[in-house]
Amino acid sequence: MDLKRAGNQTVVFANPPVILSSYSVVGPKEGQGPLGKTFSKVWKDQLGGAKSWEVAESLMLQEAMQGAIDQAGIPKDHIDYMLAGDLLNQIISSNFAARQMTLPFIGLYGACSTMALGLAVGSMLIDGGFAKHILVGVSSHHDTAERQFRAPTEQGTQRAMSAQWTVTGAGSVLLGRSGEGPRITSATIGRVVDFAETDVNNMGSAMAPAVADTILNHFHDLQRQAVDYDLIASGDLGAIGLALATEVLKQSGIDMGTTFTDCGVMVFDASQDVHSGASGCGCSSVVFAGNIMSRLKLGELKRVMLVGSGALHSSTSALQGESIPGIGHAVVIEARKE
């Protein structure tokens, strides 16, 4: 069997896996934003009846995954693997969701790039012949992330203008070996790139060079350019990071034209006081599962690149003076040709 590879970093699927369904659950603030109507479900508060924000995040992830299963109408015991990840220490949102789902579970950590990473790895496992159906789910929660990475949430510490607002949300997709729906045609797993950003209130800048590196390698591997895509969406660079990634690419001779945007600039509007935009694993997962999937299914978008962006630091590494390593993972999704 020939290797299913193009260039140095990209794999091209022989039988592109199908996205059979997608489901998104968000918190109230996300529901009030410009994409509000594109989410499958909006919670009325941040807890959803749970006793802690951490339990709530895991419940939200379970709801999204169950929603994707129900929408596809695939019996749960026909699902071979659950791939999931989140931002919490030891990815507990995913672990406790996996306990409830009782599916064979592969835990991933790619920080906010996890949705794209899950789609890439899940597609490889399906196209490689190891699974018929794979459930991918990713979550984040504003209040769990705030107190884990920054300060006690209730303290209401003033946020820097370069800061982003962690999305409370969970997105899930069910991948299948065959069926109807948009298909994942290629994937580019990223390398860690670190431009020595140490400001944990400026994640967009930390991740932008890695996103640019992955886009550059993807274009090189497939001999493509930005105009070959209807939409190229990074995960959660926010306004500052998006501008920086565009500039880095420009300096490498790549014109991103008008198709390059960022899930982190789509979720909230200026009135919602989120400064540089949205962030968190949930950000790209709910924008992809909601807005982008709808537009692919309507035929409004034919070929999309989702470039998940992750900041791979921890509170400990930041306190020890380390810079923030960034990573970007890309997957290409295409509407099925008529």
Add this chain to the structure above:
Amino acid sequence: MDLKRAGNQTVVFANPPVILSSYSVVGPKEGQGPLGKTFSKVWKDQLGGAKSWEVAESLMLQEAMQGAIDQAGIPKDHIDYMLAGDLLNQIISSNFAARQMTLPFIGLYGACSTMALGLAVGSMLIDGGFAKHILVGVSSHHDTAERQFRAPTEQGTQRAMSAQWTVTGAGSVLLGRSGEGPRITSATIGRVVDFAETDVNNMGSAMAPAVADTILNHFHDLQRQAVDYDLIASGDLGAIGLALATEVLKQSGIDMGTTFTDCGVMVFDASQDVHSGASGCGCSSVVFAGNIMSRLKLGELKRVMLVGSGALHSSTSALQGESIPGIGHAVVIEARKE
């Protein structure tokens, strides 16, 4: 193409990936244990010249990965992916190692089951046609784990008799699509099993039911029994967990005979005061990369099952009163037939 699956949970590789090399680096206490001579390198102290234990853990992982690359004699740019994981929040040991390796990086979280998880996923990516070479690396460090999960390390809190000692060590293997070496022939990805253990000083009990579940499903899927293996080694159940897993399997009608042991009972001897045994991601990774790989290469072992065991809690989930979800991932490694 037919699905490469047997039963509900097991995949069987069409072209079993080869373990081209393996390398292990450990701390001084591990070097003084009964397996001391089987490790590739023993550090003289816990820091290895680094300014913090966290930085030391990442350096140790880099050393193990570079050792595996050097031993295989494969140029680094022929390696398609690096798969790695560890116990630290946001898997920073792996992230910072990935920054130095500059390879396309897939971050995994399976707690102490990560070596087996990495071997399983890496094998699927190679057998699926997505990579020629994959580097798998996993680490833990006694002092980083102690202060993250329990109490300040320097405090020297008295340890419960059911507690295990986190291994300071990193193991790495280089998987190849072809070449000489033991081969990975099948893998069973585990489900989360939770028997409501809440004692964070008794991880062996928390993980034992999940290990038993995976072994049971593996046997069922491949229509095998314990005598079909020369060695079945769980990751880090320790003495208490190993006895419990054996008992759970017995009650399910499975006689594990004399081939079932645990990497956590192999690393230290009774004089080293580690109570129920060794633990940590590093435990099964260094025992596999050292002792087990040597015996496979000598032909002393023909068919081995490594069942990585993971406790999927965090300090936060434990403080919130949650029980400890367990998981077990199995890979089967066979000496190449003459």
